[in-house]
Amino acid sequence: MDQDVAREETTEGINEWKKRPPYRIHEDNEKFPVKYEASCHCGKVKYQLSRQEPLDSKLCHCTTCQKQHAAPFQWAAIFHKEDINFTHGHHNLEWYDPTEKSVDHKLPCKVRCSYCHSPIMDEGRNMILLFPSLIDLQTDEDKAFFKPRCHMFYGQRVMDIPDGLPKWDGLSNESNLIEDSPPDMVKDFERKREAERNQRFEKGMNQ
Numbered sequence: 001m002d003q004d005v006a007r008e009e010t011t012e013g014i015n016e017w018k019k020r021p022p023y024r025i026h027e028d029n030e031k032f033p034v035k036y037e038a039s040c041h042c043g044k045v046k047y048q049l050s051r052q053e054p055l056d057s058k059l060c061h062c063t064t065c066q067k068q069h070a071a072p073f074q075w076a077a078i079f080h081k082e083d084i085n086f087t088h089g090h091h092n093l094e095w096y097d098p099t100e101k102s103v104d105h106k107l108p109c110k111v112r113c114s115y116c117h118s119p120i121m122d123e124g125r126n127m128i129l130l131f132p133s134l135i136d137l138q139t140d141e142d143k144a145f146f147k148p149r150c151h152m153f154y155g156q157r158v159m160d161i162p163d164g165l166p167k168w169d170g171l172s173n174e175s176n177l178i179e180d181s182p183p184d185m186v187k188d189f190e191r192k193r194e195a196e197r198n199q200r201f202e203k204g205m206n207q
Protein backbone atom coordinates (compact mmCIF):
# COMPACT_ATOMS: atom_id res chain seq x y z
CA MET A 1 0.00 0.00 0.00
CA ASP A 2 1.10 3.56 -0.72
CA GLN A 3 2.70 4.97 2.40
CA ASP A 4 0.75 8.23 2.29
CA VAL A 5 -2.56 6.40 2.01
CA ALA A 6 -1.62 4.19 4.94
CA ARG A 7 -0.69 7.24 7.02
CA GLU A 8 -3.94 8.98 6.15
CA GLU A 9 -5.95 5.95 7.21
CA THR A 10 -4.12 5.84 10.53
CA THR A 11 -4.71 9.55 11.11
CA GLU A 12 -8.36 9.08 10.27
CA GLY A 13 -8.57 6.29 12.81
CA ILE A 14 -6.97 8.45 15.48
CA ASN A 15 -9.26 11.37 14.70
CA GLU A 16 -12.42 9.31 14.44
CA TRP A 17 -13.71 10.69 17.77
CA LYS A 18 -14.05 14.18 16.23
CA LYS A 19 -16.83 12.95 13.95
CA ARG A 20 -18.93 11.39 16.70
CA PRO A 21 -21.09 12.97 19.42
CA PRO A 22 -20.35 14.65 21.79
CA TYR A 23 -17.43 16.03 19.73
CA ARG A 24 -19.13 16.26 16.34
CA ILE A 25 -19.28 19.93 15.29
CA HIS A 26 -22.70 20.91 13.96
CA GLU A 27 -22.80 22.68 10.59
CA ASP A 28 -24.33 26.16 10.38
CA ASN A 29 -27.29 24.89 8.37
CA GLU A 30 -28.09 22.14 10.90
CA LYS A 31 -30.82 22.66 13.42
CA PHE A 32 -29.18 23.12 16.79
CA PRO A 33 -31.46 25.22 19.01
CA VAL A 34 -29.05 26.90 21.44
CA LYS A 35 -30.41 27.02 25.00
CA TYR A 36 -27.17 27.67 26.87
CA GLU A 37 -23.58 28.77 26.27
CA ALA A 38 -20.70 27.47 28.38
CA SER A 39 -16.94 27.87 28.62
CA CYS A 40 -13.98 26.67 30.65
CA HIS A 41 -12.13 29.08 32.94
CA CYS A 42 -9.59 30.27 30.33
CA GLY A 43 -12.23 30.40 27.56
CA LYS A 44 -10.31 28.20 25.08
CA VAL A 45 -13.06 25.55 25.24
CA LYS A 46 -16.61 26.73 24.51
CA TYR A 47 -19.80 24.78 23.90
CA GLN A 48 -23.55 25.15 23.48
CA LEU A 49 -26.44 23.02 24.71
CA SER A 50 -29.69 22.35 22.88
CA ARG A 51 -31.65 20.89 25.82
CA GLN A 52 -33.13 23.23 28.42
CA GLU A 53 -33.56 20.77 31.27
CA PRO A 54 -30.86 18.19 32.04
CA LEU A 55 -31.95 14.55 32.25
CA ASP A 56 -30.75 14.63 35.85
CA SER A 57 -28.60 16.72 38.17
CA LYS A 58 -26.59 15.16 41.00
CA LEU A 59 -23.96 15.78 43.62
CA CYS A 60 -21.32 13.05 43.87
CA HIS A 61 -19.36 12.59 47.09
CA CYS A 62 -17.11 9.72 45.92
CA THR A 63 -13.40 9.96 46.74
CA THR A 64 -12.47 9.88 43.02
CA CYS A 65 -14.54 13.04 42.42
CA GLN A 66 -13.07 14.60 45.57
CA LYS A 67 -9.53 14.09 44.26
CA GLN A 68 -10.26 14.87 40.60
CA HIS A 69 -12.10 18.10 41.41
CA ALA A 70 -10.11 19.05 44.52
CA ALA A 71 -13.46 19.67 46.18
CA PRO A 72 -15.62 18.07 48.92
CA PHE A 73 -18.08 16.88 46.23
CA GLN A 74 -18.87 17.26 42.55
CA TRP A 75 -21.96 18.65 40.75
CA ALA A 76 -22.90 17.09 37.41
CA ALA A 77 -25.86 17.42 35.03
CA ILE A 78 -26.64 14.56 32.68
CA PHE A 79 -27.23 15.11 28.96
CA HIS A 80 -27.38 13.05 25.77
CA LYS A 81 -24.20 13.18 23.70
CA GLU A 82 -26.22 14.83 20.88
CA ASP A 83 -27.25 17.75 23.15
CA ILE A 84 -23.82 19.41 23.02
CA ASN A 85 -22.05 21.40 20.30
CA PHE A 86 -18.47 22.52 20.82
CA THR A 87 -17.94 25.90 19.18
CA HIS A 88 -14.34 26.39 20.23
CA GLY A 89 -11.34 24.35 21.28
CA HIS A 90 -12.76 20.84 21.13
CA HIS A 91 -9.35 19.78 19.79
CA ASN A 92 -7.73 21.16 22.93
CA LEU A 93 -9.24 18.61 25.28
CA GLU A 94 -7.44 16.08 27.40
CA TRP A 95 -8.77 12.82 28.72
CA TYR A 96 -8.25 10.81 31.84
CA ASP A 97 -9.61 7.35 32.50
CA PRO A 98 -9.73 7.02 36.31
CA THR A 99 -10.27 3.25 36.13
CA GLU A 100 -7.03 2.45 34.26
CA LYS A 101 -5.32 5.74 35.20
CA SER A 102 -4.52 6.36 31.54
CA VAL A 103 -4.81 9.48 29.38
CA ASP A 104 -6.15 7.56 26.37
CA HIS A 105 -9.66 8.28 25.14
CA LYS A 106 -11.30 5.23 26.69
CA LEU A 107 -14.84 5.43 28.05
CA PRO A 108 -15.87 6.28 30.69
CA CYS A 109 -13.37 9.11 31.09
CA LYS A 110 -12.87 12.60 32.46
CA VAL A 111 -12.55 15.45 29.93
CA ARG A 112 -10.63 18.65 30.73
CA CYS A 113 -9.38 21.78 28.98
CA SER A 114 -5.73 21.05 28.15
CA TYR A 115 -4.75 24.67 28.89
CA CYS A 116 -6.51 25.68 32.17
CA HIS A 117 -7.44 22.10 33.14
CA SER A 118 -11.02 23.01 34.06
CA PRO A 119 -13.04 19.78 34.21
CA ILE A 120 -15.53 19.92 31.29
CA MET A 121 -17.43 16.66 31.66
CA ASP A 122 -17.37 12.96 32.42
CA GLU A 123 -17.92 11.16 29.10
CA GLY A 124 -19.78 7.91 29.69
CA ARG A 125 -20.54 5.21 27.14
CA ASN A 126 -24.04 6.57 26.43
CA MET A 127 -24.37 9.90 28.25
CA ILE A 128 -22.28 12.90 29.26
CA LEU A 129 -22.14 14.34 32.77
CA LEU A 130 -21.47 18.05 32.34
CA PHE A 131 -20.23 20.30 35.13
CA PRO A 132 -22.85 23.08 35.32
CA SER A 133 -20.40 25.55 36.90
CA LEU A 134 -19.19 26.16 33.30
CA ILE A 135 -22.66 26.97 31.96
CA ASP A 136 -23.90 30.55 31.77
CA LEU A 137 -27.19 30.16 33.70
CA GLN A 138 -28.79 33.57 33.43
CA THR A 139 -32.29 33.28 34.91
CA ASP A 140 -33.68 31.78 38.12
CA GLU A 141 -35.66 29.39 35.91
CA ASP A 142 -32.46 28.15 34.25
CA LYS A 143 -30.81 27.72 37.64
CA ALA A 144 -33.82 25.75 38.90
CA PHE A 145 -33.49 23.28 35.99
CA PHE A 146 -29.93 22.48 37.09
CA LYS A 147 -30.59 22.30 40.84
CA PRO A 148 -29.22 18.99 42.20
CA ARG A 149 -31.89 16.35 42.78
CA CYS A 150 -29.91 13.89 44.89
CA HIS A 151 -26.59 13.08 46.51
CA MET A 152 -24.69 9.94 45.60
CA PHE A 153 -21.79 8.11 47.27
CA TYR A 154 -22.93 10.05 50.35
CA GLY A 155 -21.29 7.36 52.49
CA GLN A 156 -17.91 8.84 51.41
CA ARG A 157 -18.86 12.45 52.28
CA VAL A 158 -16.56 14.86 54.07
CA MET A 159 -19.48 16.95 55.38
CA ASP A 160 -23.19 16.66 56.13
CA ILE A 161 -25.62 18.51 53.89
CA PRO A 162 -29.06 18.32 55.51
CA ASP A 163 -30.97 19.70 52.51
CA GLY A 164 -33.78 17.13 52.42
CA LEU A 165 -32.66 15.63 49.08
CA PRO A 166 -32.37 11.83 48.72
CA LYS A 167 -28.92 10.57 49.72
CA TRP A 168 -27.61 7.35 48.21
CA ASP A 169 -24.81 5.38 49.82
CA GLY A 170 -23.41 4.50 46.35
CA LEU A 171 -24.90 4.95 42.86
CA SER A 172 -28.32 6.64 42.75
CA ASN A 173 -31.29 4.22 42.64
CA GLU A 174 -28.88 1.27 42.92
CA SER A 175 -27.75 1.53 46.55
CA ASN A 176 -29.19 2.16 50.00
CA LEU A 177 -30.63 5.50 51.03
CA ILE A 178 -28.95 7.23 53.95
CA GLU A 179 -31.28 9.06 56.30
CA ASP A 180 -30.85 12.83 56.20
CA SER A 181 -29.48 14.12 59.50
CA PRO A 182 -31.94 16.60 61.04
CA PRO A 183 -30.56 20.14 60.28
CA ASP A 184 -30.79 21.19 63.96
CA MET A 185 -28.74 18.17 64.99
CA VAL A 186 -26.06 18.97 62.39
CA LYS A 187 -26.02 22.61 63.52
CA ASP A 188 -25.70 21.66 67.22
CA PHE A 189 -22.95 19.15 66.40
CA GLU A 190 -20.95 21.64 64.31
CA ARG A 191 -21.30 24.42 66.94
CA LYS A 192 -20.07 22.05 69.65
CA ARG A 193 -17.16 20.96 67.46
CA GLU A 194 -16.24 24.57 66.71
CA ALA A 195 -16.38 25.50 70.45
CA GLU A 196 -14.10 22.56 71.29
CA ARG A 197 -11.73 23.58 68.50
CA ASN A 198 -11.56 27.17 69.83
CA GLN A 199 -10.78 25.82 73.30
CA ARG A 200 -7.94 23.73 71.90
CA PHE A 201 -6.56 26.81 70.11
CA GLU A 202 -6.79 28.92 73.30
CA LYS A 203 -4.84 26.27 75.19
CA GLY A 204 -2.21 26.19 72.42
CA MET A 205 -3.07 22.56 71.62
CA ASN A 206 -3.39 23.25 67.90
CA GLN A 207 0.11 22.31 66.68
Ligand SMILES: [Zn+2]
Pocket (backbone or CB within 6 Å): 040, 041, 042, 043, 044, 045, 113, 114, 115, 116, 117, 118
Ligand atom coordinates in the same frame (compact mmCIF):
# COMPACT_ATOMS: atom_id res chain seq x y z
ZN1 LIG B 1 -9.53 26.34 29.55
Ligand SMILES: [Zn+2]
Pocket (backbone or CB within 6 Å): 060, 061, 062, 063, 064, 065, 066, 074, 153
Ligand atom coordinates in the same frame (compact mmCIF):
# COMPACT_ATOMS: atom_id res chain seq x y z
ZN1 LIG C 1 -17.99 10.65 42.06
